[in-house]
Amino acid sequence: MYISQAMHGIAYGMILFLIASGLNIIFGMMGILNMAHAAFFMLAGYFCYTVVGITGNFWLGLLIAPVLTACLGVLMERILIRRSHAAGHFGELILTMGVASVIVALIKKIWGTESLPLRVPDILQGMVSIAGMNYPIYRLFVIGLALGVLALMMLLLYRTRLGKIVRAAVSDRDMVNALGININLVFMFVFGVGTWMAGLAGVVIAPLLTVFPGLADQVGMDAFIVVVTGGLGSLAGAFIVAIIFGLLNSFGVQFVSQFAPVLMVAFMALVLAFRPNGLFGAKDR
């Protein structure tokens, strides 16, 4: 039982990581706290629902929905965020809150308020036996996907020229611009990747829950806490903290079920009290 609790903890942590990583990349690279992230995440769930409804294929949903979400993200960066630099980071924060609101409202107009069901694809249904216990295949798939995304991001950031440019742009934007690199394009790309990851997380979580307009509130806050505790802008921090939170959650339920929800927030408060920038956060931002 403890093994399966640990597995559940890790799976939940991976879901949190998937949502958190996109948020993290956008903040780390652009300094923008994207409050609309959870809304994009939810929107992807709806896209996936519609794609599956039309084609009957979950895999197409997994492919198309995040791309659609990323397109919207890029549009948002191009039309809104790039033109609101005058308002500063504080203004951008409020702007993204506005966008979040609009997305939720549009979702209600288009898809309604009820819960839309989405099934786990047939291949991933059922259980698999590992180390003497049965474990749902879909959750294993989630864990694998999250690890894949982590690896992809690491490669992209640290092994490609693009990654080098992005990292350089973070530390000195004007310098990179002066070198003749289109900095706006780089940021647009970063924003796109961030929202794509939100979309991926949205599609992955949809079959575990249902797609409904409260999904963003339900999961968004937890993901936000992960990013903050891990350190804004630190991918590794988000990964480790997501796992810690997942485990805290499942073993919390197991042993001190009454106080399980308190554990996560208490952990966050404790970490920030001693390390205000998060566990792996860079000093001074």
Next chain:
Amino acid sequence: MKNNLSVKIILWIAGLILLTGLPHVIGIYYTNMVVAFAIFSVFALSLNMLLGFTGLLSFGHAMFFGMGGYGTALALTHIPGLAVIPAVGIGAATAVLLALILSPLVVRVSGTAFAMLHLAFGQLLFVVALKLYKITGGEDGIGNFPMPGLFTESLSTSPVHFYYLAMIILGLCVWLMWFVTKTPFGQIQVGIRDNARRIDYLGYQVPQTKAVVYVLSAFFAGIAGSLYGLSHNLVSAEGSLGLWMSFYPIIATMIGGVGSFFGPILGVAVFQGIDELILRYTESTELVMGVILILVVMFLPAGLMGFISSLMLRLKSRSCKNQS
């Protein structure tokens, strides 16, 4: 100069008469709305003390608001025969106590870390308030606590009496906050926002100053929260400690204009007006709110107050040109 002063005095008296007579003209419902407007104005102003004047953005200002509410509600529930004003005082004191506990931790940091630290403590307090349902009433909150009257009638049955009480207390708060910004102390605050190191070199103690501002801000937020609880005769976790209550004053300040003293009040007025109208004509609260936020950031980055002052400046320059 003298003429100006007498005009001011006349305006003040006219304003006071208007405020006194208001509840008899507009009826109970709108009287309650005015009270809510005043409460949120003080709340937003208290946040602006931190944000606009000291440059500290807090994602957990509802903590103090909620502490004020819970302090007052618990005091009135458990201390028999307690009068209203001491109860408000207890609420504010609870908020100040929390600020004093937190201040050694939070004055060290600024920027994003400050915001996030408050998010953490705010959320912690929220979850704990839900968990300690035997004391706080959980989701139900503390409701129907006794509300002794100012004169004879209980405040819960006399919205007009409550209006006077709230207006006097809140008016005092606004005046006090205004006063603080005008003192040398207020100037140091602005200095910290603009260049903390310089203020340090000038020989002022930055952390201590921050701590004082922080506690003052908590005090006013606590009073606002306490009166909010009284006005609804209900204090709840979601309504007083929830995340939305932390963002409300931030958004109102943004709409009204950061850094200007009266900006937040304007923002709250806009907010309340929209809320009232939206509820009547459409269900898409989110859509209207969202669009407004986007428009404000895109086109009025300095808020309504900034817009107004730039307008004034333009008018002035035009009249100057005309004169010459």
Next chain:
Amino acid sequence: MKRSSVGFLSVFLAFVVGSVVLFNSPAVFAAKPEKNVKAIKPVASFDVKKMADMSDFDPSNPITPSGDTIKIAVVAAFSGPSAYNGQIYYAMVQWVAHDINKRGGILVDGKKKLIEVIKADHQSKVDQCKKVTERMALQEKVHFFWGTDGSHFMKIINDTARKYKIIAINATCMSDDLQNATNFSPYAFHATFSTEMVARGMAYYYGQIRKKEKKFYILNQDYAFGRQFAEDFKKGLQEYHPQAQLVGEDFHKLFLTDYAPYLTKIQASGAEVIFTGDWLPDAGNLLKQARQMGIMLPFANVYVDEPNYLNETGVEGTKGLTNISAYYDSTPFFKTKEHIQMYTTWKQQQAKWKELPYSSIAFQHFTANAAAWVMTTYWAMSVLERAGSTDPDKIIKVWENDSFEYINGKVVKMRSCDHKAIMDLGVTEYVPPEQQKVSMNIEPFYWFKNASYTGPVYKVPAEKVLPWMDQNLDRCKGKNGWGE
């Protein structure tokens, strides 16, 4: 073409299987008749013959009268995570309003008045609830509040109702403490079933009727209602099922994301039944994740009955769910022409609704919670009609001790001293489509093709589950469970 032939085939198959079952064992599903059961005689009833032509009713585009009307404020969440609830309630109340308005309204205070239904959005926030109810009272001057999803909101509605002397109809919220000595107000009517009677009813079913499972696990939402519901179920088990064993008890936060840790715990505890008072979306997610994890234990539930979730989970996953209802109390469902008329009117009308959520299968059948809400609203309007006035005191006088017969023959009674509804309850076990004929005894002889749904219904007589009464409430001192 292909689709309809498949449909016909399955109907035919269902019919064959059903008739075989029926002819072989006619009495298998009938509950044993209880002796000396006190039957409630109805004072008034819903008469489907008087119902207006509903063919132009569409909840997405309701016709709302204005001017001098009887105003009902439906206080519920119309935005935020539970916005769906508000939409459901609104449609149900609108149905009643539409019907009565087409009949010409209700004669009150010497004048025929139409019914105007107003949405009051509490946004799932207590403060907002306070604000919006005050507005309804002071600005809209409503005559009735109709609520709502969540005991904390109902409490506020009742408070405002007391303050401004407005009748509060509680049609959906179960909490017992709404009508206890501290919270009771003469203007509030708890017109649906209540926590303790439901929990005891479930215990009665497992202990006195089914007599199989012995190990129970309680999993509820962590707030006042969830905790109270758990306590009441324990009380019920002691009373009606002494051999039962409680193997665990947990409370999870509202709108939980991951149920796996709780479910793992439940699986390890050796429980045979999971008792849950969760409502949507939690109830649906709980069921879904349990089945995904291969946990096929039955849920003894009140709100795990939303057809969209059931269809998604499939026939296997929903088989054996045990649901307790305020609406049906016996099988087969359709014993009278009138009931069939009501049911088919609804069904034909629903087929015309084009907009979500009303076009979804959740609204297809007139049964369970939705039907109970419609009937409760008809009851309140019948009371108003007989009171002949919107004067709250006159309404109170008529409603106290009143009893009303639903379209399916079920009778509910309003206990006069604490304004709580007394009624028989029905416990059902969900069965696969081919067995649904037991309850669905008209064409097409099943409820849903892709989900298990209402099967045999066992009656828990009102006498065994009289609503809880607070003896500290002065009005109830020394009275028995019937309020006499």
